[in-house]
Amino acid sequence: MLEKREFDKSDFLWRLSSTITIVAGLFSLLVFILIIVNYWMIKRADPVNHELLTYLRVEYANAPEKDEALAQRIRDLDLITRKAFFTSQTHLRIGAWVLLGSVSIFLIAFKNMMRWRPQLPELADVPTADKEFLAYAQSRHLITWAGIGLLAGGMMTSYFSETALTAELLAQPAAAEGGAESAAGAGQAAAAVTAPAWDEMLVNWPSFRGPGANGVAHFTTAPVSWDVESGEGVRWSADLTMPGHNSPVIWGNRLYISSADETVREVACYDTETGDLVWKKTINALPTSPREAPDVMEDTGHAASTMAAHGDLVFALFANGDLVALDQEGNQRWGRSFGIPDNHYGHSSSLLAYGDILYVQYDQAVEPKLHGVNISTGKDAWVAERNKISWASPILAQTTFGPQVILASEQDADGYDPVTGNLLWSVKCLGGEVSPSPAYANGMVFVANEYAVASGVTLEGAEGAVTATVSWEFNELLPEVSSPVGDGDRFYFGTAIGDIVCLDAKTGETLWVEEVEDGFYASPILVGDRIYIADLKGNMYVFRTGSAYEELARFSLGEPAFATPAFMDNRVYLRTPEKLYCIEAP
């Protein structure tokens, strides 16, 4: 069985093997290059998002009726692009096996090439044994240096990797424990929260412009006039140190406001009876929070969105896209980040909660969305894709066809099912950068925007089959920021140039216009048969609803007014840049 190597030479077999080696090698190289090119093309190809296909899909989606011809064209194109992609893939797969085969042939031929022109053993003049024993000293030196190198390398690595972060973690494990709350993500396990009923919401002031964010107080009593300078009618006041244009919200005997600048975000809770600060909570950056502060306009600030108070929880949204839920004791229940909105004035849309859902209108330039957030977990119960940017806030309209969440954007007024997030209706009736929120009263939706048009949209049909039609348009005096309010027969709004306008809800006819001292950012609130609205100079106007302007009071708040007041039984809660007031009727 003894096997001896044959040191025979064969020029013919060597030439044959070397030719095969070269041919197989070149062929392998060629196949390799082709495969790489094909692979690169496949990596770049994206048949699902083919440009023309995407365009056609949008066309199909926007078509008023089903276009069968267009659908067939999409089918055909879809098939072609997929076929092209997968054909390339098949080529890739076949090419790879061909390559493996050619490389195997190359290896065998190469081995044979070496076999047929073997290198005979050559005896050196100095025996290798002598050299090897001399190399022992060299080996000892090298191994010693390797050991020193390992030790030095290890110590250097250790020195340079001893970061401040490590020291911090080692030194302050307790501090790290305390930071758990801010690090808690949306996925943190959370106990289910019982959502308050609508009736309960009506006796509170749960959101921007009251229950349903519709501008209507469900109390009929409120003080008609007061004087903050003399203290007449002022039950209490509190100094504010942090900026925030959002309005106060109230649940029970707790009032909540949020404030923020570029670096600090906080939520404060006040006792509505005494004005005492119950707690103030700094909202730490969430693990997924953006590291940069957003660019915002001064008029908007970092806390323009009004919070939502909803039973045991309150929610706050900041300009950097951070949304947090706190309980009544100020403990953070969950937090999540939507990321900085692509929104050139800063985010201003307020929060609205109804049932188990918190509505976050995240209308921005790229991928605008309406998030239906589960109030217990902070996770999306659903997400509705939107079309355009806006700065308006959602409202909840209790229509005869059931509740609807109504939104305004740069282009549309839209109605959504509040439970499923399904789009119920959409009307193209707006334009420009929309900031005023919609108003709803008596089957009629009113949306308006400066430099565009105001529209009265009539809702008809039945539950689940609502149609919306523009009944009338009005394009003279229009609101820029302030949102309108309706009393059923009329809509009222304040313009940025200082007019209070009243339109007939059925026809859109101008019933009256009252010119006042300054423009309006704060929104009018209907309390019984009175409407309260404050201008930017801080003048409060109180007038009676009706087809003629009947002023009941006009007085100064002493400070500019950006925020919309909150109205509870016999009381008004008002936020100015530096103060928080509770006004109570005698």
Added chain:
Amino acid sequence: MRTPVAPIAAAAAFLVSTAHAIELKFAPPDFETEYAMPYLFIPPPDGRNTWWEALILFGALSLTTWLVFKARSRRGLFGVSVFSLLFFGFYRQGCICPVGSTQNVAAAIFLPDVAVSWIIVAFFVLPLLFSLFFGRVFCASVCPLGAMQELVAIAPIRISPALERVLGLGKYIYLGLAILGVATGAGFLICRYDPFVRLYRLNDNFGMLIAAALILLIGVFIARPYCRFLCPYGVLLGWMSRFSKFHLQIPPSPCVECRLCEDSCPYNAIDMPTPRHLVEDPAQGKKRIRGLVFLAPVFILLGALGGYMMYEPLSRMHPTVSLSERIALEDRGIITERGNLQADTFRVEGKTAAQLHAESLAIKEQFKTGGALLGAFLALIISIKLIELSVIKKRTIFEPHKETCFSCGRCYPYCPVEEGA
């Protein structure tokens, strides 16, 4: 002109494997078309590692032993290598292999909740037992990692023995790190960084495929680089082989000192006859040995200290520690880019960062002890090597170095001595 064989083979394997994955990543068509989406099939566990596989391992080891000792057939060993590559490599996809089984056994020793099956023990022990009796016959042709390298070692060159010895320290470092990784729960490093298993499984870890391609490319000229400089199991096999009762002999009968085998071994695994003249003053040699023995405990202490100091970077091999640091850096705004899979998964898991950091700190404590032991182990190995290189054993014939010889039989054809001559 030399063609880069190994990278081409690796790239081909990579491209074949990714093609399947891409197809399943796409959403189905918007409309019904003629195209049929492939069915995503997740195979159930296939009852691997059964007794007959251990039997095949035993058979392959026995056959190799016969080929090495009786048949002295390099061609036969080549055939077994091809079988091992196909069966243990491509068919069994390199798992469990005796190299990786080192970690399973270590896990059973160090981790209280981990048990090890008898089949894994068999895979771990059988090659060691054969090594103890017959030398590294496992490396000769049964190991699928070695087989692949052996097949591409077409034009091997012999590197300097001194360089060989220094690079050979790599396998001790790797073994130490692998055991440390298992003992601290960092995972199975040998498997995680096994370059060949990617080829056997044709999966798409591009980095490891590149590493495999590089090792194979280097292996064309510097034969079996992984076995010689990195294989952690090779350390254990080498230790066993040192004491092997029987071992491959270059001449089947008494050596005639023709020196023809002198350059035949590309692994520097042939011990030469001791020169007949004095290479060094014996008194100086003895003095060196005494000095090295005396200094060995100092080296070990220094090594332990260095290893202890290395606990911080060493601990980053543990996924919890690296994740904790990633999360901490993200939370402090030092790392701003997102998209790290582990970090994103952690964010939705519900565990708090504080809990994670606490776990991380506890693990780092383990690495202090582990690092010190690793450093001491490496210093001990270096001390032994230095002493070994100072002891000159008298040798009159060419014979394989029992620890480093792979029993590959490359030296057979060079020996002109006939059996029984």
